[in-house]
Amino acid sequence: VSCISPQRVMLRTVASSSLAPSVKAKLIRAGFCSVADLQELRPGQLSKEVGVSQEEAAEILKTLHTDALPVNDGGLVARGVTALELLQREQAQGSIVTFCSALDSALGGGVPVGKTMEVCGPPGVGKTQLCIQLAVDVQIPMCFGGLKGQSLYIDTEGSFMVERVVDVARAAVEHCSLLAEDAGNRRKAMKEFTVEKILSCLFLMRCHDYVKLLAQSYLLPSFLSEHPEVRLIVIDSIAYPFRRDFEDFSHRTRLLNALAQHLNQLATQHNVAIVLTNQMTTKVWNGQSKMVPALGESWGHAAAQRLILYWEGARSSCSMTVTDKVRERERERENRECSEPRPNKWLVELEESFCPHLTCVLLYRLAVLSKSSRPDGGHCCHTRSLWSAHTPTP
C-alpha cells in the first residue's frame, strides 16, 4: 500500500512531523499547520512562501511524504497485527539457552529474542560468564534447538577473556557432538560447529567511555543490516561507563532513557536479543541499607526482563569441602606454572570455580527474576554453578 489517500493525509499536522524544529517554526509562521496545506505546492512556491532555499523546500516535501508511508518503506506509520498473529510469530521464534535448566525454565525456555534483558549482581557473581555462555549458545545449530546466529559483544570494562570463550566453546561442541551420534543431519551440522567457527562468529567491540558507547549504539543499525545473522548483542557492562565522571544525574538519566529506548527499537526491528549487565549499589532507606541495581530507578524500566543474581547465604560453609579440592588442584597448577600475584579475592574465587578440569558443582548462587512478562517469574531458582563449561558427569 504505497499510495496515500488524501483524506488520511489531511489530519497530519506539520508540528507532528519529523522535521527540524527551526524548519517547523518557519512553516507554522507562514501559516501552514497541516500537511494538506502543503499538498499542492511545488518546491519553488514553497521556498518563496516560507523563505527557504529550493533544495530545502524539496527536502521538506520529501520528508513529509515519507512520513506518511508505512514503516517498511521507511515511514512512520506502523501496521498493526492481531494478538493471534503475534502469538504465532512468538512461537516460531526461538530463545537462547543458558545450559542451566532452572534458569531456562524461569525464563520460559531461555533468553527471548527480540527483547532486552538486564543481568544484575554483585561483583564476581558471574555476569560476564553468563554473557560469554550466551554468546556461544546463540551459535548452536538449529537441529540441536539453537538459533545458528552470530553474536556481538560490546565490552566496556575490559573483562572479556578469550581463553574463557575457548573453554566454553569447546565444552559446547563436546556436548553437541555427544547428542549428534544418532542423527545424520546433526552430524553434518557438527562439521560446521567447531571452536574456530564459534570464535569467528563472535564480534567484539571495546568502548571505554560513555560517549563511545552511545556513538557505537547509533552505529548498530548499519552494523546489523550488514550482518543480518547476528541474534545476540551483549553490552558488558552498561553501568561502568555511566557511573564514572557524571555530576549531573538528571542528564545521565535522560541519556540512559534515550539509550534504553534505542536498544528496544533495535531489538524489535532487527530481531535480536540484547543482554545488558548492570552493577549493584547500596540504597540507604529509613535507616536500613539494601543492595539494589545501579543506575537509578528509572533505568529499571529500560529492560523488558531483569535477572538479579545473589550469593546464597554464607558461602563459607557449603563450599568448604569443595574449596579443599580446589586448593589441591591449584597447588598442582602452581607447581607447574609460575604463579602470578593474585589480583583480589573475588577474582581468585571465580577462577577457582571455573577451572576447566573440575566437573562438579562449586558455588551456589541464587537467581531472582525480578521483572518479566509473567508475574510468576519472580520466584527464586537455585542455580548450581551454571557455567561449568563442560558436560556434567553422568
Add this chain to the structure above:
Amino acid sequence: MTVLRVGMCPGLSHDLINALQSAGIRTVEHLVSTNIEELAQKCSFSYKIIFQALMAVRRVLLAQHTAFPVFGLDLYEELLCSTAILSTGNPSLDKLLDSGLYTGEITELSGGPGSGKTQVCFGVAVNISCRLKHGVLYIDTSGGMSAGRLLQMVQAQIPGAAEQMAALQRIHVYKALDAFSLLACLQEWRAAGLQLMSAGSSVKAVLVDSLSALFSHLVGGRQSNAGMSMMMQVAGELKLLSKDFGVAVLVTNHVTRDSSGVLKSGLGHSWSHVPHNRVLLQKVERPGSHTCLRVAELTKSSRQPCHLQEELDISYSKNLNPENQPVTS
C-alpha cells in the same frame, strides 16, 4: 491558523488573495482580526470591493471557524447515551475507578519497575476482548508485549480453543518505538476512523504502554521545548480520540522520587493535568517470597475522593469475576 486559499468561501477570488498577501494577510486569523478600514487604506482598494467582498468573506470565515455553544442538558443527554463503562477485569481495581474505565476519558497507571502496569494492561485488553467482545488497540512502545501471556490469560477465562483465537484476534497490537511514530499512528487513526483499523469489531479501548519510555528522555532538560510540545500533541490526540470515537484510553507511566523521597508519577507537572484519573501501583512489602499482590492508590479522579487504596491481585490466573458466567461456546 489556516492559510487563505481560493475557493475557501464564495467571494474569495485569486485577485483578492493576491492583494491580501501583498498587504501581509496570509491566514484566516489575520483577516478576521484586522480592521477593514485600515486594510482599505493600505491596499488602496475601491470602497465597493472592501465593503461587499471583504465583509462577506469575513462573515463566512467567522461562521466556518467558530465553535458553537451547547446547552448543558444536551451535553448530559449525549453523555448518557454515548458513554460506556468498561470493567478492567479486576474487581478491586474496578472499585477504585468507580466501576471501571469510562469511555471519553484518559486513565493513567503509574508504578515502579515490576509493579504490574503491563499486567494490568493485559488484563484490561483480555477482559474487553473476551467478555465484552469488543476490539482493543494496544500500542507497545518498549517491547513488553508478550502474546504468550495474553494467551494464558485468555485461556483462564474462555474454555474453547476457537473462542480463544477469536478473542486474540480482537486485540490489535501496534509498535511505536519513538514519539514521531506514536503521533503518526494516532493521527492515522483519527483520519481513517478506528473501526477501519480493527476490521469489523468495534473498538472500545486504546492502551498505550508505556508513554514514559518515549518521552522521559525528551522532557526535563534544558532544551526540552520540542519534547514537551510532542508530549502535549500526543495528549491532545488522545483526548480527541477518546471523545470523538467514544473509547477509553489507558496510559502507563513510570515513577520518580522527589526530594523528600515521596513517590510521584513521571513526565512532569504539565503531563499531570492531562489524564482524568490516575492510579499509582506499588509492590506489597512482605518479607520472604514473591507475591502477586499490589497496592493501588487513586491519586487523581473526577468522581471519587483521592487517596483511596485497594489491594490488587495481578496474577489473573483464575476467573476473578465469579458473578459473571464464563462464556460457553
